[in-house]
Amino acid sequence: MRLGTVIHADRQIVVAATDSGLVDLTAACGFADMLTLIANGALGLETARAALDTAPRIKETEVTFLAPLPRPEQLRDCLVFEEHLINAFAKAREMTGREFAIPPVWYDQPIYYKSNRFSVIGHGEDVRWPAYSNHMDLELELAIVIGKGGSDISLEDAPDHIFGYTIFNDMTARDAQMAEMAGQLGPAKGKDFDTGNILGPYILTADEVPHPAALEMRVSVNGQHWGGGNARDMRHDFAKIIAHISASETLHRGEVIGSGTVGTGCGLELGRQLADGDLMELTIQHIGTLSNRIVRARSRAG
Numbered sequence: 062m063r064l065g066t067v068i069h070a071d072r073q074i075v076v077a078a079t080d081s082g083l084v085d086l087t088a089a090c091g092f093a094d095m096l097t098l099i100a101n102g103a104l105g106l107e108t109a110r111a112a113l114d115t116a117p118r119i120k121e122t123e124v125t126f127l128a129p130l131p132r133p134e135q136l137r138d139c140l141v142f143e144e145h146l147i148n149a150f151a152k153a154r155e156m157t158g159r160e161f162a163i164p165p166v167w168y169d170q171p172i173y174y175k176s177n178r179f180s181v182i183g184h185g186e187d188v189r190w191p192a193y194s195n196h197m198d199l200e201l202e203l204a205i206v207i208g209k210g211g212s213d214i215s216l217e218d219a220p221d222h223i224f225g226y227t228i229f230n231d232m233t234a235r236d237a238q239m240a241e242m243a244g245q246l247g248p249a250k251g252k253d254f255d256t257g258n259i260l261g262p263y264i265l266t267a268d269e270v271p272h273p274a275a276l277e278m279r280v281s282v283n284g285q286h287w288g289g290g291n292a293r294d295m296r297h298d299f300a301k302i303i304a305h306i307s308a309s310e311t312l313h314r315g316e317v318i319g320s321g322t323v324g325t326g327c328g329l330e331l332g333r334q335l336a337d338g339d340l341m342e343l344t345i346q347h348i349g350t351l352s353n354r355i356v357r358a359r360s361r362a363g
Contacts, residue, residue, distance in 0.1 A: 062077050062078075062109060062110065062113075062266045063077065063078040063263035063265050063266075063347075063349065064077055064086075064098065064109070064129060064225070064264045064266065065077075065078060065083075065261065065262055065264070066094070066095050066126075066127045066128065066129050066131060067083070067124035067125060067291065068124060068125040068127065069123060069124045071220050072353070073094070073262070074086070074087035074088070074286045075087050075092045075093075075094060075095055075097075075234065076124070077109055077113060078121075078263055079113060079118070080205070081118050081119030082119055082120055082121070083119040083121060083124065084112055084113055084117075084118065084119075085092065085116060085119060086098065086109050086112060086115070086116075086156065088116070089115075090108045090109055090112050090250065091268065095130050095264070095315075096130065096134075096314070099208050099224050099314050099315060100314060102120070102208070104265060107240040108266055114123055118214050119147075119324065122234070124185040125185065126183045126186075126261055126262050127182075127183040127261075128181045128182060128183040128259070128260040129227055129260060129261055129263060129264045129275065130181075130206065130260065130264075130315060131183070132179065132181060133178045133181065133206075133315060133316060133317040133320045134313045134314070134316045135175070135178060135315075135316040135317070136175065136176040136177065136178040136258060136316070136317050136319075137173050137175050137306065137316070137317070137319070138173060138174055138176050138202070138229070138231055138318070138319040138321060139171050139172065139173040139297070139302055139319060139320055139321045140172045140173070141171060141172075141295045141297045141302070141320055142191075142290070142294055142320070142321055142324050143163070143294075143324075144290065144294065144323075144324025144325070145243065145322045145323060145324045145325075145327070145330060145359075146163050146167070146292045147163070147331055148329075148330035148331075149322075149327070150162065150163070151347065152330060153242075153329075156205075156235075156239055157239050159243070160362055167296075168296065169265075170297070170305055171297040171301060171302045171305045171306070173302070173318070174247075174248060176231070176258055176319075177237045177252075177257070177258060178317075180253070180254065180255050180256060180257050180258050180259055182256050182258070182353070183197050183259070183260065183261045183262065184259075184261040184351050184352060184353070185262075185352060186256070186259075187353065187354050187356050188232055188257070188353050188354070188355040189254075189255055189256045189358065190337065190355055190356060190357040191234055191254040191257075192358065193237060193250065194234035194254075195232060195236055196234065196235040196236040196334055197233070197334065197355060198233045198234075198235050198327050198329050198335060199230055199280065199282075199327045199328065199335065199341045199343070200229075200230060200231040200232070200233060200326060200327045201228075201278055201279075201288075201289060201321040201322060201323055201327065201343045202228070202229040202230070202272060202319040202321060202322055202323065202326070203227075203230055203276060203319070203320045203323070203345055204226065204227050204228070204229035204317050204318060204319040204320065205223045205224075205225070205226055205227075205267075205299050205317070205318050206224045206225050206226070206264055206315070206316070206317055207222055207223070207224060207303075207312050207314055207316040207317075207318070208222060208223060208267070208314055209221065209224075209314060210222075210223025210233065210311060210312050210313045210314050211221045211312060212307050212308075212309065212310055212312070213305055213307060213309065214307040214312070215304060216300050216301060216304045217300075219299070219300035219301075219303035219307075220267070220299070220300050222303055222312065223267040223303075223316070224236075224264070224266065224267060224274070224347060225264040225266045225267050225270075225278070226265045226266070226270055226274065226344050227261060227263065227264045227317070228260065228261060228262075228276040228343050228344075228348055228349070228350075228351040229258070229259070229260055229317070229320075229345050230258075230259035230260075230341065230351055230353065231252070231256070231257075231258065231259075231319060232254075232256075232257040232259065232355075233252060233257075233327070234249055234250065234251050234254065234362075235249075235251070235329055235334075237249075237250045237251040238251025239251075244329075247350060249297045259351060259353055260317065260351075261339065261351050262293070262348075262349050262350070263348055263349055266319070269347065272298070272299065272300065273293065273295070273298035273300070274292040274293070274295075274299065275291060275292055275293035275297070276346040276348070277291055277345070277346040278290055278291060278292060278323045278326065278344070278345050278346070280341070280342065281342045281344075282335070282339050282340065282341055282342070283340050284340075284342075285338055287325070287328065287331060288324070288326055288327075288330065288331055289323060289325060289326055289344075290324045290325060291323070292320065292323070292345075294324065295350060299318070299320075302318060304317070325342065337356060337357045338354060339354065340353075341353050341354070342353065
């Protein structure tokens, strides 16, 4: 199933996407929000599937999308695509004159940071260009939603902790990022600004994605193809990521963990930059397309 969170008739509801429209799972099954559905585990999914045959449909054009989890319990982002790193470091050397190389630890374990879960938006919402940046970029990522919590999760058990998969556009202020990277801490203002984390439009439930994931990924801007790749190229798959993060630390249901950018999944790698008003379209096989426009604030006429 593909599951989402939308506003319909002034109500925030959980929906399932079908070929004939959206099914209101809040009305049909009583799920107050996505986290409630996740907490119900296999029974929740079984109840949702049963509703697909009988519940009335809503048109996508009648709703406003939110992120599937409008405020994740936690938001982390990894860095596991080697092609992205090779390409990005080459461009960073051109931009800054500093040397960048993939450290040995990257090959040994997943590297990640914690993102701002309060700055999450969904499909169709505008990204507000941060005032301090002149170089904005998108980043195409696959993300998992944790469905079952736990600590010290084994590699063998880790896939059972994945509720589903969604698209993550991890927006980046490249000029701020390049400046602060020299401090060897962060990322900070290169990533932390309102509307900078975009999830959606749906969560594809894990039963439809064999592990490790091998989903096609692509990105376009204003209808022009930029790049993309396949999730099979992750150096560390999501089982290893879960096992590593959960070492002596409890993961909770409703947490979101990004893969990091797929190779050629951002403008930096390609020598491209976003411009005011650009429409970003990030597509991952079986999940859908996450579309957002980036806009600069308009000054008021005096």
